[in-house]
Amino acid sequence: MTVNQASIGATPSRSGFLRRIAVEYGQELIVFSAIIALFIVVSIVNPRFISANNLTTIFAGNAYIAVAAIGMSMVIITGHIDVSVGALIGVLATISGSLAVAGYPIWFAWLAPVLVGMAINSFIGILVAYARIPSIVVTLGAMSILRGGLISVTGGDWITDLPSGFMIAQKRFFDIPAPLIFMVVLTVLAALWMRHTPFGRSLYAIGGNKEAALATGIPIARRTVMVFAIHGAFAGLATILFATQLQVIQSTVPPNLELTIITASVIGGVSILGGTGTVIGSTMAAILFATIGSALIFVNVSAYWLRAVIGLLILATVLADMWRRRAKS
Amino acid sequence: MRNTVLTAILALSLSTSASYAQSPWTGADDLPTNPLACDGTPAAAASMPYDGGVPTNAPDRKGKTIKVVDVPKLVGIGYFNATSKGIADAAAEMGNMEAKTDGPSKANIDDQITLIDNYITSGVDGILFAANDPVAIAPVLKKALAAGINVVGYDANSEPDARQWFVNQAQFNGIAKAMVDSMAAEVGEDGAFAIVTSTFTTPNQARWIAEMQAYQSKCHPNMKWLETVEAQEDNILSFNQANTLINKYGDELKGIFGMTSVATPAAADAVTQAKQCGNIAVVGLATPNAMKPYVNDGCVKSVVLWNPVDLGYAAAYVLRAVADGTLEPGATSVNAGKLGDLSVINGSEILLGAPTVFTKDNINDFDF
Numbered sequence: 001m002t003v004n005q006a007s008i009g010a011t012p013s014r015s016g017f018l019r020r021i022a023v024e025y026g027q028e029l030i031v032f033s034a035i036i037a038l039f040i041v042v043s044i045v046n047p048r049f050i051s052a053n054n055l056t057t058i059f060a061g062n063a064y065i066a067v068a069a070i071g072m073s074m075v076i077i078t079g080h081i082d083v084s085v086g087a088l089i090g091v092l093a094t095i096s097g098s099l100a101v102a103g104y105p106i107w108f109a110w111l112a113p114v115l116v117g118m119a120i121n122s123f124i125g126i127l128v129a130y131a132r133i134p135s136i137v138v139t140l141g142a143m144s145i146l147r148g149g150l151i152s153v154t155g156g157d158w159i160t161d162l163p164s165g166f167m168i169a170q171k172r173f174f175d176i177p178a179p180l181i182f183m184v185v186l187t188v189l190a191a192l193w194m195r196h197t198p199f200g201r202s203l204y205a206i207g208g209n210k211e212a213a214l215a216t217g218i219p220i221a222r223r224t225v226m227v228f229a230i231h232g233a234f235a236g237l238a239t240i241l242f243a244t245q246l247q248v249i250q251s252t253v254p255p256n257l258e259l260t261i262i263t264a265s266v267i268g269g270v271s272i273l274g275g276t277g278t279v280i281g282s283t284m285a286a287i288l289f290a291t292i293g294s295a296l297i298f299v300n301v302s303a304y305w306l307r308a309v310i311g312l313l314i315l316a317t318v319l320a321d322m323w324r325r326r327a328k329s
Numbered sequence: 330m331r332n333t334v335l336t337a338i339l340a341l342s343l344s345t346s347a348s349y350a351q352s353p354w355t356g357a358d359d360l361p362t363n364p365l366a367c368d369g370t371p372a373a374a375a376s377m378p379y380d381g382g383v384p385t386n387a388p389d390r391k392g393k394t395i396k397v398v399d400v401p402k403l404v405g406i407g408y409f410n411a412t413s414k415g416i417a418d419a420a421a422e423m424g425n426m427e428a429k430t431d432g433p434s435k436a437n438i439d440d441q442i443t444l445i446d447n448y449i450t451s452g453v454d455g456i457l458f459a460a461n462d463p464v465a466i467a468p469v470l471k472k473a474l475a476a477g478i479n480v481v482g483y484d485a486n487s488e489p490d491a492r493q494w495f496v497n498q499a500q501f502n503g504i505a506k507a508m509v510d511s512m513a514a515e516v517g518e519d520g521a522f523a524i525v526t527s528t529f530t531t532p533n534q535a536r537w538i539a540e541m542q543a544y545q546s547k548c549h550p551n552m553k554w555l556e557t558v559e560a561q562e563d564n565i566l567s568f569n570q571a572n573t574l575i576n577k578y579g580d581e582l583k584g585i586f587g588m589t590s591v592a593t594p595a596a597a598d599a600v601t602q603a604k605q606c607g608n609i610a611v612v613g614l615a616t617p618n619a620m621k622p623y624v625n626d627g628c629v630k631s632v633v634l635w636n637p638v639d640l641g642y643a644a645a646y647v648l649r650a651v652a653d654g655t656l657e658p659g660a661t662s663v664n665a666g667k668l669g670d671l672s673v674i675n676g677s678e679i680l681l682g683a684p685t686v687f688t689k690d691n692i693n694d695f696d697f
Binding site for chain 1: 406435558562564565566568569572574575577579591595598601602603618619622623
C-alpha cells in the first residue's frame with residue numbers, strides 16, 4: 001500500500017491534478033496553511049511580527065533543526081529512527097569548535113563535523129543493518145555514549161574565542177541570512193534526490209514494504225547503512241549552523257533536541273511507520289515551530305502553549321496519516 | 330482534519346487575555362519575599378536556633394596548626410580551582426593551617442564519600458566540603474564529627490546536622506538586589522526590561538524572579554517589567570527568544586535579564602548581532618567564562634555571581650574559628666580576614682555577603 005505512494009507521481013492518476021496534490025502532499029499543505037494563517041493573524045495583532053528582523057529570527061533561528069530533520073526524515077522513511085542525533089550534534093559542535101580554536105583552517109573545522117557525523121552514523125547503520133539490532137536500541141545506546149563522552153572529555157567547559165571567520169551562521173549572502181540559504185538549498189536538493197533518483201525512491205520501498213523491496217533486488221542492508229551515513233552528513237551540516245550562531249559553544253546540547261527533530265519530521269508528514277513523507281514537509285514543520293514560538297510571544301500567550309500546540313499537531317498529524325492510508329486502501 | 334488544526338491554532342493565537350495581568354511577574358514563584366533595604370543595609374536576620382552538628386570529644390585545637398582537607402564536588406574545573414585558591418590564600422595568611430584540596434575527578438557522590446572516609450581514617454583536624462548530594466554525604470560527615478573532626482561546608486550544603494557550619498555563597502534576595510540595581514544603573518529608573526529564564530517552574534530561577542520583583546517595586550518603582558520568556562537550558566532557543574523580544578518591543582525594550590548561564594550569553598549574542606549594544610543592556614547570572622566575549626567587547630557591563638575565591642577563603646576562616654572555639658552555636662557573626670565580619674543566618678549558615686558584579690575590570694581575573 002505504501003509503496004504506491006512513491007509511484008503516484010509517475011503513473012497517471014484518474015483523479016484531477018488538485019486532488020492528486022492534496023493526496024500526495026496533504027500534510028505539507030496543512031503545515032503550509034498553518035504557517036500562512038499564523039502569519040496573517042499575528043501580523044494583524046502586531047505588525048512587527050513580519051518585520052525583516054523577526055522574519056530572520058523565524059526562518060534562520062530554527063534552520064539547524066530543519067537541516068537535521070532532512071536526514072532524520074530519510075531515516076524514518078526507511079523504517080528506522082535515530083534518537084542519538086541531539087547528542088551527536090553536541091559532540092560534532094565541540095569537535096568543530098575545538099578545531100577552529102586550535103587554529104586549523106576554517107574549511108576543515110566546517111568539514112570535520114560532516115565527515116565525523118558520517119563515520120559515527122555509518123557505524124550505527126552497520127549495527128542496524130548487519131547485526132540486525134533495532135535502530136531505537138542502537139541509537140539509545142549511542143545517545144548515552146555520546147552524551148557521557150562529551151561531558152567527560154570537555155569537563156563541562158565551554159569553547160570561547162572562536163575565530164570570527166568561523167561564524168558562518170551569522171553571515172549574509174546577497175543580504176539573505178546564511179542559515180536560510182542552507183535550509184532552502186539542502187531541502188530542495190534532498191527533495192529532488194529522493195523523488196527523482198532510483199536510490200532516493202528505493203528508501204520509500206524499503207520503509208514501505210521490505211519484502212517487496214528485497215524481491216525487486218534493492219540491496220537493503222547496504223542502502224540502510226548509506227541512509228544513516230547521509231543522515232550523519234546532514235547532522236554535520238546542522239552542526240555547522242548550530243555551532244556558529246553564538247560566540248560560545250556549550251558542552252551540553254539543548255534538552256530534547258532529538259525529539260524536536262523527530263517531531264519536525266513527523267509533523268511534516270513523514271509516517272513514523274516508514275514509507276511516506278517528504279523533506280519539504282519536515283522543513284516546513286521546523287519553520288512552523290519557529291513561527292508558533294515567535295507568535296506566542298507576540299500575542300502574549302504563555303510558552304506552555306507551545307508544547308500543547310505541538311502535542312496537538314502530532315496527534316492531528318497521526319490521525320491525518322491514518323485517514324489518508326484508509327482513504328487510499 | 331485541516332480545519333481542526335487551523336481552528337486550534339487560531340483559537341490559541343487569539344486567547345491573549347490571561348497573560349496581560351501585570352502581577353506577579355511570569356516565572357516568579359508565590360513564596361513570601363524578603364527584599365533587602367535599597368541602600369544595602371544588611372537584613373535583620375530572624376534568629377533561628379543552631380541546627381548544625383557538634384564533633385565528639387574534639388581535642389583543643391586553639392591556635393595550633395591544623396591539617397585540613399578540602400573535598401569539593403570535583404577537581405579540575407575552574408570554579409573549584411578558584412575555591413581551592415581561596416582556601417590556600419587564607420591558610421597562607423593565617424599561618425597555622427595546612428590545607429590541601431583533593432576531590433573526585435567527576436562530580437560523583439560515591440567517589441566523594443570514599444575520599445572523605447579515607448581522610449577520616451588517615452586523620453585530619455578539619456574537613457571542608459561541597460556536597461554532590463546533601464543526603465547521601467551525611468553519614469560519612471557524621472562519622473567525621475564522631476571522630477572529633479571539625480566539618481564545614483561551602484557551595485553545596487549537606488543536611489545541617491551532618492556538619493557544623495555551612496558558608497552560603499548567596500541568598501536569593503542578595504542576588505535579586507544586585508541584578509536589579511545593575512539594571513537600574515544601566516537603563517535608568519524608568520527603563521523597561523524583559524526576562525529570559527529557563528522554565529517558569531525552575532525553583533532557583535523562580536525564587537530569584539520573585540525576589541527581583543519585590544526589590545524592584547520597593548527600590549526602583551518606576552522601572553517596567555514587560556514579560557518573562559522561557560528558553561529551557563537551550564542556547565539557540567535563548568538566542569531566538571531574546572531576538573523575538575527585541576523584535577517585538579523595538580525601542581521600548583531597554584534591558585534583558587538572563588537568569589541562567591545559558592540564557593545570559595545567548596541574550597548578549599542576540600543584542601550584539603542585532604547591533605543594539607548600548608541601546609539594550611544585558612544583565613545576568615552567569616559564569617565569567619561564558620560572558621568574557623561579551624564583557625570584553627563592551628556589550629555587557631554587569632554579570633552577577635558570587636566570587637568563588639572569596640567563598641573558599643571564607644570557608645577556611647570559618648573552619649579556623651570553629652577549631653579555635655571562637656565560633657560557637659548561637660554566634661551572630663564570624664571574622665573572615667579581609668572579608669571582615671560575616672553574618673550568621675538560618676541557624677548554622679554563614680552568608681558570604683553581597684554577590685560580586687563582574688565587570689570589564691575584573692572578569693579576566695577569573696577562570697570558571
